[in-house]
Amino acid sequence: MSPIVFDNSYARLPPRFYAEVAPTPVEAPRLIRLNTPLALQLGLDPDWLKGPDGVAMLSGNDVPAGAASIATAYAGHQFGGFSPQLGDGRAILLGEVVGQDGKRYDLQLKGAGPTPFSRRGDGRAALGPVLREYIVSEAMAALGIPTTRALAAVLTGEVVRRETLLPGAVLTRVASSHLRIGTFQFFAARGDVEALRLLADHVIIRHYPACTGEGRFLALLEAVVAAQAALVAQWMTIGFIHGVMNTDNMSIAGETIDYGPCAFMDAYHPTTVFSSIDEHGRYAYANQPPIARWNLTRFAETLLALLDADIDKAVPIAQAALDRFDPQFQAHLIAGFRRKLGLATEEAEDVELIRTLLETMQHGEADFTLVFRRLSEEAAQDSADACRSLFKDPAAFDAWEGRWRQRLLKEAASAEARRDAMLRVNPLFIPRNHLIEAVIEAAVERGDFAPFETLLEVLARPFDAQPGREDHARPPEMHERVLATFCGT
Ligand code: AMP
Ligand code: MG
Numbered sequence: 001m002s003p004i005v006f007d008n009s010y011a012r013l014p015p016r017f018y019a020e021v022a023p024t025p026v027e028a029p030r031l032i033r034l035n036t037p038l039a040l041q042l043g044l045d046p047d048w049l050k051g052p053d054g055v056a057m058l059s060g061n062d063v064p065a066g067a068a069s070i071a072t073a074y075a076g077h078q079f080g081g082f083s084p085q086l087g088d089g090r091a092i093l094l095g096e097v098v099g100q101d102g103k104r105y106d107l108q109l110k111g112a113g114p115t116p117f118s119r120r121g122d123g124r125a126a127l128g129p130v131l132r133e134y135i136v137s138e139a140m141a142a143l144g145i146p147t148t149r150a151l152a153a154v155l156t157g158e159v160v161r162r163e164t165l166l167p168g169a170v171l172t173r174v175a176s177s178h179l180r181i182g183t184f185q186f187f188a189a190r191g192d193v194e195a196l197r198l199l200a201d202h203v204i205i206r207h208y209p210a211c212t213g214e215g216r217f218l219a220l221l222e223a224v225v226a227a228q229a230a231l232v233a234q235w236m237t238i239g240f241i242h243g244v245m246n247t248d249n250m251s252i253a254g255e256t257i258d259y260g261p262c263a264f265m266d267a268y269h270p271t272t273v274f275s276s277i278d279e280h281g282r283y284a285y286a287n288q289p290p291i292a293r294w295n296l297t298r299f300a301e302t303l304l305a306l307l308d309a310d311i312d313k314a315v316p317i318a319q320a321a322l323d324r325f326d327p328q329f330q331a332h333l334i335a336g337f338r339r340k341l342g343l344a345t346e347e348a349e350d351v352e353l354i355r356t357l358l359e360t361m362q363h364g365e366a367d368f369t370l371v372f373r374r375l376s377e378e379a380a381q382d383s384a385d386a387c388r389s390l391f392k393d394p395a396a397f398d399a400w401e402g403r404w405r406q407r408l409l410k411e412a413a414s415a416e417a418r419r420d421a422m423l424r425v426n427p428l429f430i431p432r433n434h435l436i437e438a439v440i441e442a443a444v445e446r447g448d449f450a451p452f453e454t455l456l457e458v459l460a461r462p463f464d465a466q467p468g469r470e471d472h473a474r475p476p477e478m479h480e481r482v483l484a485t486f487c488g489t
Pocket of ligand 2: 249258
């Protein structure tokens with residue numbers, strides 16, 4: 001008997017919200033890693049999960065009693081073009097559990113075999129993308145950014161056919177929910193207002209219980225706008241590029257979801273894009289805020305019928321809610337960069353100070369993460385030589401540093417307190433692409449998971465200097481640079 005207590009609220013919605021489907025068993029499941037702290041947080045027994053029955057569940061070979069085992073329906077705009085039916089093509093929602101924190105979480109198997117939504121796909125996942133998602137989602141969690149989590153990774157003992165034959169794997173993903181803007185679009189595309197109302201009320205109960213009464217659907221729209229504005233601002237202050245901000249990859253709960261060709265910037269440049277399928281840079285670093293707003297506009301469109309029976313009244317209501325995105329995003333962004341620069345107070349000049357630093361980094365081809373980290377390390381000293389050395393044109397940095405030091409004179413905190421505060425928001429360790437690639441290569445080519453374990457260990461404490469791990473903090477050498485990332489689907 002599985003000790004997991006499921007309570008599957010989504011599966012209690014009408015049958016048109018999902019397809020019931022069992023995972024397809026795999027040949028020879030082998031646990032790569034169990035996320036023990038996360039298991040405990042969810043109230044799950046790590047020993048059971050690591051044992052034969054647990055691994056059977058995590059690989060899809062056994063569906064425990066009480067699990068829902070469904071593939072959810074959704075639609076979505078992919079690179080701007082609308083697909084009325086996408087859905088979980090390779091993911092199966094086992095169900096929901098209530099964690100130690102009293103919150104509800106989805107347990108989902110990604111790569112667990114075909115579903116009615118698979119179209120031409122095989123329903124499987126290759127080991128590389130599974131490790132990438134595990135690493136980056138856990139790194140994001142440690143950085144304090146809302147995200148789905150990785151509970152486990154399992155080898156299937158089978159191969160998947162991509163450009164080459166690759167080892168197959170299954171990721172167990174944990175999320176506040178897997179509901180997306182695309183979930184709403186699925187029903188809006190079918191004119192199914194009753195389903196939209198049921199879905200909106202489900203989301204409100206689950207994620208935004210403060211939205212009540214007659215005006216709850218407008219409050220929901222405003223809450224999702226606010227959550228996305230906060231989320232994308234956090235991405236920007238950490239140099240994260242999602243890579244596939246399609247509406248089906250945007251979580252209604254405001255978590256980062258679907259780590260495909262995502263990447264962190266090394267040298268700062270606003271047009272940075274890694275995804276091999278993003279030819280026109282639609283989802284480049286600097287485009288993420290306008291794309292988030294574009295996606296939210298698609299979300300608002302799905303809610304129009306719930307906002308007012310008269311569409312002419314509903315549109316301006318939705319527009320007003322969407323108009324809150326830009327100011328909210330800007331406020332979060334500036335607050336985030338202020339913290340990164342050790343500024344506890346607000347001055348009108350700050351926006352210009354931030355902008356100039358970013359420009360200087362761009363022209364100086366300076367590493368985004370290290371600039372802020374070294375500035376933090378050197379914040380209590382008279383000069384910032386280590387930071388300065390990151391810039392191709394150190395004189396430009398000197399000019400900026402002078403302005404920053406001047407600005408610091410308006411701050412009350414001691415230099416040491418400021419340095420410590422900066423060290424707590426400016427990470428030393430991020431999941432750099434070349435590190436991830438090296439981990440994947442070791443695992444796929446040599447069956448060596450030690451680099452994976454080490455990288456996870458380092459990234460679990462991104463703000464702590466870790467003696468002996470300096471190599472995990474450095475930017476890639478020329479020959480290590482990763483120029484393109486792949487979905488691997
Ligand atoms: P993604 O680009 O991973 O967000 O996926 C977009 C759509 O393609 C979703 O409906 C996925 O479920 C589906 N999909 C991606 N990879 C596969 C696969 N290997 N087999 C079946 N469906 C897939
Ligand atoms: Mg997706």
